[in-house]
Amino acid sequence: MDYKSAAREIGKGNVSPVYVCYGSETYLLREFTGYLIQKLIEPEYREFAISKYDLAETSLDIVLEDAQTLPFMAPKKIILADNAQFFTGAKESGKVEHHPEKLLEYMKAAAEFSVIVFIVNADKLDERKKIVKSLKDTTIPFVPMNAEELLQWVKKQAVRQSFTFAEGADDQLILYTGGGLQALSAEMEKLSLFVGEGGTVTGDIVDRLVTRSTEQNVFILIDDIVRLRLNRAFSILYDLLKQKEEPVKIVLLIARQFRIVLQVKELSKLGYSQQQMAGQIGLHPYAVKVAAEQGQKYTPDKLETILAELAELDYRLKTGKVDKVLGLEMFLMRLAS
Template identity: 25%
Template sequence: MIQLSDFEKSLKNNNISNCYIFCGTDENLIREAINTMVNKFIDPSFKDLNYVKYDGAKVTNDIILNSCETMPFMSERKIVEIYRAKFLEDGNTKSSGEGKAMDFTELSKYITNLPPYTTLIMYYVFESERDKVSSKVKKIDGKATVVKVDKLKGASLQGKVKEIFQERGKKIDKAELSFFCSIIDNNMNVVSNEIDKLICYTEGRDITREDIINLMPPKSENDIFNLVDYLSQKNIKKSIDILNELIYKGDKPAIILYMIERQFKLLLGLRVGSDTGKGHEELAKSFKLHPFIADKMIKQSKKFTLEALRTNLKLCIQVESLIKSTSIDDKTALEMLIINTMITK
């Protein structure tokens, strides 16, 4: 069994097997890997003749065998793909559209005798990250090249996302790229859709962190306000409770941190403005806030000392740097932030 990165290296070296089985949670990544192979080894002029696809819920042993045995046309290779081949899962006794049961034992024997000009590709998609490679697939690992396609993370995810932006002719700076990858669900179909939205939203200008935030699913401003309010009261339990609730609802720690940092930045600006004699309406206009929200936040800012607001803002920046530069758990880092704000004066 190999990882996707190993498969990509073998393709770069023009190595191709007679049979591949792909499995993982991200169908988009699997499809992309298959398309890369097809584009590399099949002449586009004869693609319709030398690349055939079948639905794994309808295909039969006979269809697979006949397609694999048919000689390629004006090409050295033919690729036969069976997509969403759920018959590769354990306990699956699927029947084809013709009512014939898929004989996996027969298929596993056949793949050792595939014609040298044929590459048979099959894939199935895990329903969750907890799923493991089926015992059926494990038994034929070696007869076929099994490729485990895990979701991209860290540098691999950033590299892939940057590549997608470049393909679409859009530049994204390193800091914004890192932030985008830290808050996006690492499903490549979701990633691709969010990139398209971001490109349309920022047409003709550079992408900023605010743009990324604005296009993310709406977060509860009220929850962040309450969390910071409990920080002003030194109530660690209530603050942690809100943090846990936000994470439970699916909010990414990186975006929670950004919202807390943004709140302290606004509080500091409003507090300085208020202390220098600016009125609430003027401050609301300056910070682009609804007058009612501005009034609430000015009152909240006065629950902290100026020194505490500056210190808490620095703590947010330090935690952001810590998350980026170490392997610390994001949730643990946020809990540390909450605890550290409690001891500021």
């Protein structure tokens, strides 16, 4: 079951006694639990009708005992149980012992007044486990959106916040934030306040206001080089140097990005979709999309050559055989040519 289907069923009043939520997109997971609380618990009851447990410190037995205890004053209660790692293949730390078979027993006669939401901090569950198989119908993955879904999400959020994007500015925002919904949400709130109701966010505004990490700046720098926007690429480089970022670190991040481009190119040949590549490499799907676009400019042999040049540059910078800034500038100029 995906989170949209689960939310629709909850909206219709079809609520499961247990949900198992997992995946890296924690923003969507929080949105889902917030929606569940909004639908089931009246505001005046929320202080005492919502329980929170950390299963790294609390046993499953206590969670199930709470679920079977009548709610105080409220018709329903919600129990949020974080760190439910016994749904995965990870070894338990041993600090707290859990008995998942008791959850299976509970499900045979689950309390009508309780909803347990297990939150699993992992990208996948261990589908070999009986507990995972038994709760398959109420297991909800929260995975990063693909590029198209992200763009639609950004556009909808802009409508909700009563502003619009100039052409290409929404794509630029996604590129600058890396596609994570938490970062996107925070930056969109900032942009909304800046342009005001009915305002328009331009690429220049995104450029001036959106916060970018060093890794993201290097990602954008390479994209600018690939697209022959040299002035912008060198402007980003000099900004990084002004921020006291070490040229050696920048070289390592550039090498990392070109390794990703090469991996994406090779996986694409094997027929992997961008979503599958994201899972294989451990990246956000939007980063895979951009890497695939960057890879169109290079053959695999050329990418291997670039990585070899970067390894040589790294050695020369560390041994003092070339001025660090000059060496980096010369490499980028050769790359652009």
